[in-house]
Amino acid sequence: MKTLRLLLFLPGLGAIAWGAVLFADYAFPLRPDVFGTLGWLVGGPLVHDLLVAPVVGAAGLVLSRFLPSCWRTPVRTGAVLTGVLTLLAIPLLWRVGDGPRNPGLHDADTLTGLLVSLAVVWLGVLVAAGLDQARVLREDRRQSASAATTGHCS
Amino acid sequence: MKFSSPAHAERVTSRIGLALAVTFTLCFVTGLISHLIQHPPPWFGWPSRPVWLYRVTQGTHVLSGIASIPLLLAKLWSVYPKLFERPVIRSVAHALERLSILVLSAAAFFELVTGLFNIAQNYPWTFYFPQLHYAVAWVAIGSILVHIAVKLPKVRLTKEPDPSRRAFLRTTWLAAGVAVVATAGATVPLLRNVSGLSWRSGKGPQGLPVNRTAAAAGVLDTARDPNWRLSVVTPKGTKTYSLDELRALPQSSAELPIACVEGWSQSAHWSGVSLPELLRDAESAPGTPVRVISLDKGIYGSSDLPGEHTADELTLLALELNGEILDIDHGFPCRIIAPNRPGVLQTKWVTRLETL
Numbered sequence: 001m002k003t004l005r006l007l008l009f010l011p012g013l014g015a016i017a018w019g020a021v022l023f024a025d026y027a028f029p030l031r032p033d034v035f036g037t038l039g040w041l042v043g044g045p046l047v048h049d050l051l052v053a054p055v056v057g058a059a060g061l062v063l064s065r066f067l068p069s070c071w072r073t074p075v076r077t078g079a080v081l082t083g084v085l086t087l088l089a090i091p092l093l094w095r096v097g098d099g100p101r102n103p104g105l106h107d108a109d110t111l112t113g114l115l116v117s118l119a120v121v122w123l124g125v126l127v128a129a130g131l132d133q134a135r136v137l138r139e140d141r142r143q144s145a146s147a148a149t150t151g152h153c154s
Numbered sequence: 155m156k157f158s159s160p161a162h163a164e165r166v167t168s169r170i171g172l173a174l175a176v177t178f179t180l181c182f183v184t185g186l187i188s189h190l191i192q193h194p195p196p197w198f199g200w201p202s203r204p205v206w207l208y209r210v211t212q213g214t215h216v217l218s219g220i221a222s223i224p225l226l227l228a229k230l231w232s233v234y235p236k237l238f239e240r241p242v243i244r245s246v247a248h249a250l251e252r253l254s255i256l257v258l259s260a261a262a263f264f265e266l267v268t269g270l271f272n273i274a275q276n277y278p279w280t281f282y283f284p285q286l287h288y289a290v291a292w293v294a295i296g297s298i299l300v301h302i303a304v305k306l307p308k309v310r311l312t313k314e315p316d317p318s319r320r321a322f323l324r325t326t327w328l329a330a331g332v333a334v335v336a337t338a339g340a341t342v343p344l345l346r347n348v349s350g351l352s353w354r355s356g357k358g359p360q361g362l363p364v365n366r367t368a369a370a371a372g373v374l375d376t377a378r379d380p381n382w383r384l385s386v387v388t389p390k391g392t393k394t395y396s397l398d399e400l401r402a403l404p405q406s407s408a409e410l411p412i413a414c415v416e417g418w419s420q421s422a423h424w425s426g427v428s429l430p431e432l433l434r435d436a437e438s439a440p441g442t443p444v445r446v447i448s449l450d451k452g453i454y455g456s457s458d459l460p461g462e463h464t465a466d467e468l469t470l471l472a473l474e475l476n477g478e479i480l481d482i483d484h485g486f487p488c489r490i491i492a493p494n495r496p497g498v499l500q501t502k503w504v505t506r507l508e509t510l
Contacts, residue, residue: 001306009303015296016257022289026281033280040279041290044263045256052227053234060159077325084224084329085336088351091270097277100370103483104358105418106274113350117336 056083070132078125082118089114157235160318161228165310170229170326172311175298177218177225178262182295184215188415189288191496194460202466205493209413212496213341216417217334219269224329226262228322251304258301261294273340273353273416340418354418359481362422365414365497368482371450373503377486384471384488386436387508393436397487400473403427403435408468414497424491426472429464438509441465446490447506457499458510459492468493471504 027034063076092110101107160166188211190198201207243249265287272283302309314320339349346352358364368374376382383394395403406428413419430440441461448455463469469492473480480486485502492500 005303005306008299008306012296012299012301012303015292015299017296019261019289019292019294019296022292023286026285026289036279037281037286040268040281041260041264044267045259048227048230048259048263049234049237053231056231057159057234073321073325077328080224080325080329081332084227084333085351087223088220088270088333088337091274091276092351092353095274095276097271097279099275099277100367102275102364102367104355104363105365105416106276106353106355107357108352108355110351113352117350121332 070136071129074125074128074132077128078121081121085114085117085121159231159322160316161232161322162235163232163314163316163319164308165312165314166319166322167229167232168309168311169314169323170225170232171302171305171309173327173330174222174225174229175302177222178295178298180218181215181222181265182291184211184218185288185291187211188215188496189284192415192499199460199462200494202463202469202493202495205410205468206413207494208496209341209411209419212413212415212417213338213419216269216273216341217338219266220333220337221330222262223266223270224326224333226266228326228329230259232322254297254300254304257293258297261290261297264290265294273418275353275416341413343421352418353416354420359483360422360475360478362412362420362475362484363414363418364483365416366450366452366454366502368486368503371448371452371455371503373449374482376449376505377482377503382487382505384504385506386432386438387506388436388438388442389509390437397473400427400471400488404431405473406431406467406470408470408491408493410468410470410491410493412491412497412500413495419497423476424470424472425474426470426488426491428467429459429469429471429492430467432471432507433464433509436507443510445508445510446501446504447508448501449503449505454498454501457490457501459490463492463495466493471507 027037059079060076063079064072067075089110092106093114187200188208191200191208194200243252268279268283268287268290271277272287277283314323335345335349336351337349337353339345339347339352340354346356354363368377383396384400386393386395404427405425407423407425409421409423411419411421429444433440433442433444442464443461444459444464446457446459459469469490471488472485472491473488475481475484480489485504488504489502490500490504
């Protein structure tokens, strides 16, 4: 175990050091634009830890508090997929640093593509929740052939 | 603060971590291959067959990067409570460990975000993308190795017994799969009409996307000049060819993909003079490395074809694409199309070939 860990650790340090050398090639001598690049480097963890994660956590909390149990997992999954697909579409839709137009590349109708993909996702959510509801109904009927059934999700 | 989500469990973290280790390793290895083909050191060689190999390695690079986006977010969500651990720093070792995780997270985000913007050819920054995507890739893979070395005693890969944790894992795998399916049409023919977020459309001239137009390259006039000639420079002298003279040479055809560094790829039918044929006609020999020089004076205005490729009958100086005279945006009057090479090295608007 100790040898294996060292065999991972030492090449890992070497790779980081080599990456730092390559980055220093770019960064020195220091210029104003290098600080913008540092922003892109630390921006990921900052935006995630301070903005994305709390918002996702709060949304998850709200969804699990107000949704009936059959709907909880399908809707949460649908929300996750919506977020991921939207993230993937951002560079195609938000063209801030655009170069010259290239016919056949990023000239598709991405907005329609995104909306159709999301429609498929939420159709899947409906089907999954419906199947779960049907399963609960069947189980209820089996358990209480005589008693009143509670054929819905709690 | 209390975190009660089923996502925050060591087995969940370990499983997603393993998946990320796989996708990041795939990204690193395929990215390194692409870097070495474009900047070959003396010890490196890249074959001309199979013709689809680069298409697969670069498609894998981009798609494993896309799969990594939901995986990284799920991984960070599963360890998010650790951000609030107190005391913030327990010891020097603990401080270094936290610092290494910050480096890992910064490098991983940088690679995924810049890569995603690059495939859309959208550059909201000032740096040169290939240079820093490559430099930070070493930091990312290195800090992953260090992270695994540190965490190895805590890794749990046994089956997850808790149903809600299993549901979280299932959602994570589903998100990675959906992300891939939603984009893979850019390179996988079967998914061409399925992927709603593909960055490659069917709108290019002659059914093929263009990565640099003749207008952007500033060659609209020089490429259409009736006095255009191809010069083939060998130690025995320079031989020049008009377009008609090239058409009079024996013609070959090949079905070859353009496989771009940005991950899209598409096969097409090319016709023209094979490089071995042209080299023989110019009194050189197939297998001699050749420098290809374009009318385009930009940074991608020349490329070096290794001997491996100039010996291959499938390497063409193409004059036609999909049965028509090459569109000016595809490199009229002639372009290089070689098997198993990045699109960026398939030099267009060729004006000069020099044996090396």
